[in-house]
Amino acid sequence: MLKPILMLALMWGIMPSFAADSAEVRPDLVKPRASLPIQLIKVPAPNPGEYFIPPYVADIPEDKYGAVVEWGRKIFTDTQTYGKRFVGNGLNCSSCHLSEGREPFSGPIWAAYPSYPDYRTKTRNVVTYEERVQDCFKYSLDGIAPTIDAPEMEALVAYSHWLSTGAPTNTHLPGRGFGSVKKPQEAQAERGKDTYMSHCSQCHGTDGLGKKHPDGRYMFPPLWGKDSFNRAAGMTKAKTMAQFIRANMPLGAPFSLSEQEAWDIAMYIWIQDRPYDPRKSLFVNMFIPVTPGQH
Amino acid sequence: MRVMSAKKLNKTLIFIVLIALLGLAWWAYQTLQQRPESVDEAALSAGEQLAAKGREGVLGCQTCHGAKGEGNFAAGFPRLAGLNRDYILKQLQDFARDPLQTRAHIEPIARDYERTPAIYEDLTVYSAGTRTDAIMNGIAKVLTIEEMQQLGLYYSLLPFTATPVAADVQTLERGAELALRGKPEYKMPRCTACHGPKGAGFGAHFPPLAGQPPAYLIKQINLWQSGARDNDHLSLMKNISNLLTDADKANVAAYFANLSYQVNEE
Structure with a gap:
């Protein structure tokens, strides 16, 4: 008789939790940062005119x-x-x-x-x-x-x-890819979780599973979980994710996160569960560990 | 044909029944989740009362925002019908907050990147939200939080149908370029990335842009630019406003006023 109970407990464990997002508090107030300006960084901000401008949709x-x-x-x-x-x-x-x-x-x-x-x-x-x-x-x-x-x-x-109308062929155009981010001394997923909760969770959700319209489409895409990119995607590599975060996120304030913060968030996203690598067998996917650099 | 032993059959039966029970519980849970929220009728009628007549020291909302919360397009008073209730509550709280109570806000990113390439990375101090408005500040300071919630509930349930405002093709084309694609060369995101496709709004933090008076939208962008409105998450809307020219504001406001939009069907 013990077996079914055990199974029940197991199944309860794997069921998704339905905790609602926390109510409106400006999440930044959770951890206000007010310290001395000790680190000077360079802002590789977009300089209009420097980048190629594609034709307009109306054309x-x-x-x-x-x-x-x-x-x-x-x-x-x-x-x-x-x-x-x-x-x-x-x-x-x-x-x-x-x-x-x-x-x-x-x-x-x-x-x-x-x-x-x-x-x-x-x-x-x-x-x-x-x-x-x-x-x-x-x-x-x-x-x-x-x-x-x-x-x-x-x-x-x-x-x-x-x-690409008018773009030169076979050259490295400025703005290609996601830009570069230097790897800091250490990237910590725990610290990344704090930054994630204050900077990202309002749109992508505290569970990282994105937010949906009533019609089932994603308004804000999931960062992990079954509806996100799989383990073989370039974005799974922590470096690529850090580059993307620093250059684009949060929407409207690119390059506002430091390299350290971007790497921390990338590590926090990397440790989450996502669809398996289709190039590998189920056994390898489940039991062979990978590093944040692999993809 | 193989016959199951009674013991084995018993075990199998128990297992099947357990699985069935689990499924039933799951189904019941899902059904309960999908049930529409019951509306607090007392709060609703209190909100209606307050919106219609106001009380001592509070002007009725209908005076400016229209009899059904439809706003005033000529004067630029915003539409309230069908807005998210938590959004209304937050805005009223921000109106009520004294700007002097909040902490200093220091813009972490220097605007002119070429001349000041170095910024202080760690000099970010966030403030609680404030909104400056000659009329609303006085009203919101008198309201209690219960009254704010009642008003939010009342207005979130009101129906609204927008009347599209005509505009010339060039204005609409430029407005659509901003609303649907933003300004990629400045890394300014499109409006619809957060405010929902067709500008219908999303959740408590991203209000609808469609169905709002263009004059109101333009005024809000101006307030963000001047700093009189400062109640957005991570200063995102402030950064975006700083990338908009006067022509951009007019074009994009005309684009959203041109959309057809309906909420809470009658």
């Missing part, structure tokens, strides 16, 4: 090419509707590539598209742009890779091609 040509570009834009911004057959989680392309792939330091498409084919450290070979996008679908969107001749892939490539 998409009204022909068949323009129609495919517009469709690609829809797939990019609303992958949950237009690319759903390839997507396994709750994210869109524009969850990480902000402003429809236009924003410098958030993986701008106008900097990525002209730089492929390129050598890729992750796979240790030279990949084309299409192969790179396939990896996004497999890992960041935790789904299946569209074939290179899939209509969705063609539309996405057309959109990227249009966004």
Whole structure:
């Protein structure tokens, strides 16, 4: 008779908790920081004019090419509707590539598209742009890779091609990727949790599972859990996450967190549970530990 | 055919029944969760009373915000109908807070990055929120927190349907560019990233932009720029306001006034 009770207890343990978000207190008041200005840092803030400016959406040509570009834009911004057959989680392309792939330091498409084919450290070979996008679908969107001749892939490539109108080919454009963040002496997930709760939890939730509309779509994307990117995604690597956080988060105040804080938050996100690495077996995923640098 | 022994059958039955019970409990829990919240009728009627007639020292809200909380588009008084109740409560509390009571606020990021590349990383002091307004400060200071909650409840349940305001194509196009894509070259996020797609608002912290008088929206951006309104999380809206030009404000306010919007259907 003990077995069922034990099972019940186990099942209760794995059920998600339903604690509501704490009521409105300005979370920053939990831990006010008022110390002496001892650390001077450089702000690599965007300097308008320094970055490539892609064409405006209103200028998409009204022909068949323009129609495919517009469709690609829809797939990019609303992958949950237009690319759903390839997507396994709750994210869109524009969850990480902000402003429809236009924003410098958030993986701008106008900097990525002209730089492929390129050598890729992750796979240790030279990949084309299409192969790179396939990896996004497999890992960041935790789904299946569209074939290179899939209509969705063609539309996405057309959109990227249009966004890169006038961009020089095969150069490292300023604003490419997520910028650089130096690794501090130590990054602590515990400290990261405090910063997360005061700076991130209002939108992404205290549980990190994002916030949803009544219709089930994500308003603020999940940072971990089953609807987030999987363990093989680039964002899982703490360094990449720290770079993204520092350059883009919180929305509206980029570069406001210090390198230390960005790394702490990245470590706090890294220790959370997320979908398994599809390249590895279940056994390896469950029992073989990985380091924050692996992805 | 193999026949189960009675003992084994018994065990299996117990297991199945337990699983079924668990499922039933789960279903009941889900159903209870989905049940709509019961409305506190006494608080609702008290809020209605207060909104209509006010009391000693308090002007009735309807005087400026309209008989059904629809606002006054000509004078730029905001619409209250259908706003989040916690949002209304927070704003009233911020109106009531004396700016002198709050701690100093020091902008951590220097605006002109080229000339002042070095900033003090650790010199961030956060303040509790304050909102300066000639009319609302006086009213909010007299209200008790219960009355604020009653007003929030009353106005959050009122229906509202926006009347789209026409504007020329160029204004709308520029407004849409800001509302849907922001200013990527300045790293200014789009309005809809937080205020919800179609500007319908999201939760207690992100009020709707659609269905508000354009004059009110522009005035709020100006207040943020001047520092008279300072009650946003991590100064996010303040930073964003500082990136908006006067033309941007007019365009984006026209864009949101042009959207059709409905809340709490009648």
